[in-house]
Structures are given as C-alpha cells and as structure tokens.
Amino acid sequence: MTDAGLRILDLLTMSEAGLRLGCSAKKVRRLVADDVLKQERFGALVRITPESVAAYEQRQAAGNEAAAP
DSSP: OOHHHHHHHHSBOHHHHHHHHTSOHHHHHHHHHTTSSOEEEETTEEEEOHHHHHHHHHHHHHHHHHHOO
C-alpha cells in the first residue's frame, strides 16, 4: 500500500468526526469551512485529520473550564 493509502486509513470521515465531537456531519463541514478543522483531499475523498479534531476538543474543554464558576 502506498504512503497516501496508509495515511487515509488514519483520517476521519465527516460522520466519524461528527460522532467523535458529538455533532452532525454538517457542523463538521462548517468547522472545516471556517478553518477550525483541517481536511485532506484524496481525489474526490475528503477526510478530517484526527489531530485537528483533538485540538478542537482541547480548545472546547479549555473554554468550558474557563467559564466554570
């Protein structure tokens, strides 16, 4: 398998990213459009990097901790 083929196995679909974040695939697409999440394209396939999802989760958790009384 090529390096690109191996890399795509580590990436998330819009639905998978949504499940991990607890939101819809449509919300994931909006986060990509707003440059909050990073996407990678392989021809017609669009995948989300797990690193960008983890970073978004950390930012959300940090924001929630700061807002807690």
